[in-house]
Amino acid sequence: xxxxxxxxxxxxxxxxxxxxxxxxxxxxxxxxxxxxxxxxxxxxxxxxxxxxxxxxxxxxxxxxxxxxxxxxxxxxxxxxxxxxxxxxxxxxxxxxxxxxxxxxxxxxxxxxxxxxxxxxxxxxxxxxxxxxxxxxxxxxxxxxxxxxxxxxxxxxxxxxxxxxxxxxxxxxxx
Numbered sequence: 001x002x003x004x005x006x007x008x009x010x011x012x013x014x015x016x017x018x019x020x021x022x023x024x025x026x027x028x029x030x031x032x033x034x035x036x037x038x039x040x041x042x043x044x045x046x047x048x049x050x051x052x053x054x055x056x057x058x059x060x061x062x063x064x065x066x067x068x069x070x071x072x073x074x075x076x077x078x079x080x081x082x083x084x085x086x087x088x089x090x091x092x093x094x095x096x097x098x099x100x101x102x103x104x105x106x107x108x109x110x111x112x113x114x115x116x117x118x119x120x121x122x123x124x125x126x127x128x129x130x131x132x133x134x135x136x137x138x139x140x141x142x143x144x145x146x147x148x149x150x151x152x153x154x155x156x157x158x159x160x161x162x163x164x165x166x167x168x169x170x171x172x173x174x
Contacts, residue, residue: 006085006109006138008044013109016040016087017142019049020111023064024089024149027051034149035090037064039072042083042106048072064088065096069103080104089146091139093117100135107136111146 006013016038023036032052039048050067054060065088073079081103086092091114092100100108 006107006136007042008040008085010141012044013087013138013141016046016085017089017109017111017146019046020064020087020089021142021145021149023049023051023068024146027053027064028149028153031055034153035064035088037068037086037088039068039081039105040085040087041072041076047075047084061095063093063096065092066099069099073103082106085109087141089142090114090150105135107138109138109141111141111143112150113139113143 008016019038020036023038024034025036027036028034030051030053032055035052037048037050038046041047048068048071050064050069050071052064053062053067056062065086068086068088069081072081072084076084082105084103084105085107086100086105087109088096089111091110091112092108093114097108
């Protein structure tokens, strides 16, 4: 993997990340962890959208990235998403980064780093079995907005920042 700019440029990256943030806000209002994602094709058209639905669907597979990539595949009529980019508000986990690679995306743009579950994309990892060239990564687009939404969500869920041991009144809370 390599760090670089997307093929759309910084202005478009901000625009598409705003769309992903809108998806994250949908998740927030539905009491889901506020993570949103969109998939953009080579022409700059959004062909897939998703927000976190783990609680609603009762499965770990209902991550925003998974839903957005599935939606894009249906719209495109192909699971191969060559030329497409994934925009996601939080650094993808191992499951989602591998799904992105298997989908043959050209790149991923994410907002905020995820110290707990992020796949640490800035490490040089290669997936040559599925993709001949490295997947491009753009980090930090609207990172503060993405992080603020997550922090607000967990602060609200945990009752405003009680001691560590008192945070988990519900075992489903993080």
